[in-house]
Amino acid sequence: MPRQLALSLLLTSLLCATAQAQGLAPAEQRIADEVKAWQPQAIDLLERSARINSGTMNLQGVRAVGEVFRQELDALGFKTAWIDMPRDMGRAGHLVANRSGTTVQGKRLLLLGHLDTVFETDAPGPLWQREGDSARGQGVGDMKGGNVIVIAALRALQRAGALDNTSISVVFTGDEEEAGHPREVSRRDLVELARRSDVALSFEGAITDASGQALATVGRRATASFDLDVKGRQGHSQGVFGNGGYGAVYEAARILDGFRQAVAEPGLTFNPGVILGGTDVALDEANSKGTAAGKTNVIANTVTIRGDLRYLDYPQRDRAHARMREIVAQSLPGASAAISFRDSYPPMAVTPGNLKLLEQYSQASNDAGLGTVGAVPPSARGAGDIQFVAPLIDSLDGLGASGGGAHSPGERVDLTSLERSAIRAAILIYRLTR
Structure with missing residues (x-):
């Protein structure tokens, strides 16, 4: 068995066997409470973004979804910018946001999402269709739900006064589903931000195993x-x-x-x-x-x-x-x-740094009463933007929303997972930036 697979499987078994819930500190409990209180607004934000078709080649739609999330990041005190791509590339560009205090403490973080979906303007399936605690729609799981989780986590941290003196960058790319060529240009800004960061967290859809245990991604082929x-x-x-x-x-x-x-x-x-x-x-x-x-x-x-x-x-x-x-x-x-x-x-190799991040994420989840988080085998995930930064910094993926049917007319998202994933992410971000 290749060493990467052996490492990830070993860590999963260790996490399940040894993780002990320590509970949340008072500041962390406030962060979790802020996430819970904002859950209706999080669902509303997901609906607003989902009702805009943003297939990779729908450049106007990608920019429109970017504007929805840009307003949210502006309100949280981030400095935002839209990075255009060369016209002949045929891509909309990327939303980039940065926030950095005068005295930065802890790790410098890079948070990743994407605005585009595989659903072009003539694709079948609803843009948004609420079904109780779930919703069907184009890109609701991959990955507008993940983008909403980023906003929900950052908002909770901001409301708790925990964003001060942190260094956090957010990149929502506009062409993850079909990255523009040449890659050296379409991923240049992402890579440059990674070089100025210590940790990358990506919010592609979360996976659960047959027992219901949450899984995160420490490696991708x-x-x-x-x-x-x-x-x-x-x-x-x-x-x-x-x-x-x-x-x-x-x-x-x-x-x-x-x-x-x-x-x-x-x-x-x-x-x-x-x-x-x-x-x-x-x-x-x-x-x-x-x-x-x-x-x-x-x-x-x-x-x-x-x-x-x-x-x-x-x-x-x-x-x-x-x-x-x-x-x-x-x-x-x-x-x-x-x-x-x-x-x-490029490959996202299973490294000791990635495994340490998973351990910290799992501990945050356990302390919040949400159970341990295991590792997805690298062969079980497709390609993602995090692979362009993983060779440079410690990285963890799969922090997004749970659901199913990705890339199909039946794509759906579990709306209750927005809260769980945002709490996990917010607590992890809080601990990494202390």
């Missing part, structure tokens, strides 16, 4: 891709396996099955998401679609494959690359292939 281009000798099908060779389709099948049998290891996945084969192949890279034509009595000369690759850390990536290249090089007669790789989101 990197996201990358592979391009596999296969060539064969075109000819009459009667010559296949003989003088005509095996053709591009059999070669592609050999390679993909070789990956399946010889490359897999815990935490590593690779998925051929698009494949086109025949004698006339055209791939539209920008839209990940294409056309292919051929005849049953003609040996195919071309196969084009584009795939996803996810790994826990760079050594695992390098092992996968090397083995995949070896398999590609073992060509069948009359065929050849070339493979290349592209990195996208």
Whole structure:
């Protein structure tokens, strides 16, 4: 088992076995009470933000949601700014807020959320539909609910006088669901703020296990891709396996099955998401679609494959690359292939600092009477903005709202989780900044 997985699983078992509730100090109890008192307004804020479509490509909608949260942060004494992206990137930009006292105490924090959703303007599903203690809507869990939790936690701290002499930055990105290219530009401001911070807390959706225990994220796999281009000798099908060779389709099948049998290891996945084969192949890279034509009595000369690759850390990536290249090089007669790789989101490695943050978060939760918090296996989460800052500072993710159906027309949020998550986050922030 890779060391990252072993560390996170070990910590989860230790937290469950050894965490003891100590209760909240009077100042912390006031913070928790402030969160509880504001719960109706938190739900109202979520509804107001959810009723604005903010699909990544709806630039006006992303900015409008940003303005909703900007007003909240302004009211809490943060200095806010909207960071535009280059016009040719086709992204709305990011909301950035900073607050720093004259004498900073404790850790310098970076809080992360995002304004965009996967739901573009023509997407099915309601913007907001209240259903008792839950609500359905586009992005209510991923992650407008998380943004609301940030505001609720910061408001409680401000009302309790606990924001003075703290250094806290907030970044709500406008393109988390489909980050703009080049990444060096779209994530430049985020990375620069991380360099001036000590800890990053991200408010992507919270996860619970089968027993109901809350889980947080100490590691995420990197996201990358592979391009596999296969060539064969075109000819009459009667010559296949003989003088005509095996053709591009059999070669592609050999390679993909070789990956399946010889490359897999815990935490590593690779998925051929698009494949086109025949004698006339055209791939539209920008839209990940294409056309292919051929005849049953003609040996195919071309196969084009584009795939996803996810790994826990760079050594695992390098092992996968090397083995995949070896398999590609073992060509069948009359065929050849070339493979290349592209990195996208860096890995969020499971580090001692991340595990310490989880321990502190779990203790805050336990002291507030909300139970211990365990660790999500890194392979169970997709990509997120925290991966751009995790190589620089201690990081913890999954502090957001609970729900289900993310990225689907049935996406929903458990409205009672707004209060629980905001209390956990506020107490953790309070303790980190003392």
